[in-house]
Amino acid sequence: MKNTFDHPLPNAQGFFGEYGGSFIPPQLQQVIDEISEVYQTCRQDPDFLDELAYLYKHFVGRPSPIFYAQNLSQKYGADIYLKREDLNHTGAHKINHCLGEALLAKRMGKKKLIAETGAGQHGVALATAAALVGLECDIYMGEVDIKKEHPNVVRMRILGANVIAATHGRKTLKEAVDAAFEAYLKDPVTQLYAIGSVVGPHPFPMMVRDFQSIIGNEAREQFQQMTGALPDNIVACVGGGSNAVGMFTAFLDDAKVEIYGVEPAGRSLTEKGEHAATLTLGKPGIMHGFKSYMLQDEQGEPEPVYSVASGLDYPSVGPQHSYLKDQGRVNYVAISDAQTIDAFFELSRLEGIIPAIESAHAVAQAIELAKSGVKGSILLNLSGRGDKDIDFVVENYGQQYGIESLL
Structure with a gap:
């Protein structure tokens, strides 16, 4: 089966036509550039791809x-x-990219994975991947969604993740993203923000696309x-x-x-x-x-x-x-x-x-x-x-x- 990460888009700056790119503070851009560089190596590394393929088959x-x-x-x-x-x-499908992001974080020497979640599926998948590779995990979730998706909140906590409520605005997914970004900005060196979809600054839309x-x-x-x-x-x-x-x-x-x-x-x-x-x-x-x-x-x-x-x-x-x-x-x-x-x-x-x-x-x-x-x-x-x-x-x-x- 063909399973390649070789796609024509995005371009080197992370744009799909006029969309995408990276519009973030310069100090954070340096960290994101490092993630991009390591990922570009990993997506061509047979050892990384073999480990991911093994986990897809035998774990997922x-x-x-x-x-x-x-x-x-x-x-x-x-x-x-x-x-x-x-x-x-x-x-759900979320485990596909969470395993990839967790392996990437481990290779980069990160100590913690952080992320947002809406329905909780990304949170559960990331908490699972973090437990598997031995990393700490913080999940930001809107207060409304914490009540609505209680079974997934319980799963995340059983898996060892910290579930942190976003209590501003409408207290849902957008606010969870806000809170996770704020936490990441405080320490982008020891943490990896494992974005839960094909959104965010380059290389995340490409990276999550590749894993999915x-x-x-x-x-x-x-x-x-x-x-x-x-x-x-x-x-x-x-x-x-x-x-x-x-x-x-x-x-x-x-x-x-x-x-x-x-x-x-x-x-x-x-x-x-x-x-x-x-x-x-x-x-x-x-x-x-x-x-x-x-x-x-x-x-x-x-x-x-x-x-x-x-x-x-x-x-x-x-x-x-x-x-x-x-x-x-x-x-x-x-x-x-x-x-x-x-x-x-x-x-x-x-x-x-x-x-x-x-x-x-x-x-x-x-x-x-x-x-x-x-x-x-x-x-x-x-x-x-x-x-x-x-x-x-x-x-x-x-x-x-x-x-x-x-x-």
């Missing part, structure tokens, strides 16, 4: 399988397939073995965009493959603060050290955002996604909370698979494509499992879907 359980969702397909009239990243150790590209590389080979052809349609949810870039990258040169990135329309696309549809309604700006589409006010400051999925409520997006939008290669669409929760229960009750709410956005888009009569097969990236979400879903939507409280 890769390759993750592709599953033909027969019941869902029969109901909606299209062949729907799932790339089962939910079956990875820790329950195993998803699409596997899927391309597996799908051809299963069906004798490439998928006609690819679907993945987009917040920061790591699982989507991981799936899309292997298919970008296949013009006949339609690609859909699914953003959160939340409760309303017409009301500010009620969605997080960055590519749908945003415009280019600079935040958290990189240039990309973002939801911003008249002063260029980030707007408040919202999604039923804690992992998607971010006011910007990975710069490669912005480039792909402008190029017209990927169709970026928005799916509402209501559609998402419907899809959450559809997959659970038709296929026996409980998806993460983030992933349910992709499930909802696959259903919408099937209902619209789209031609050919649909392969969606089921980026994570829904264990973390079940208490929240039952509390807020259970009665609507016939689940009575047992309390």
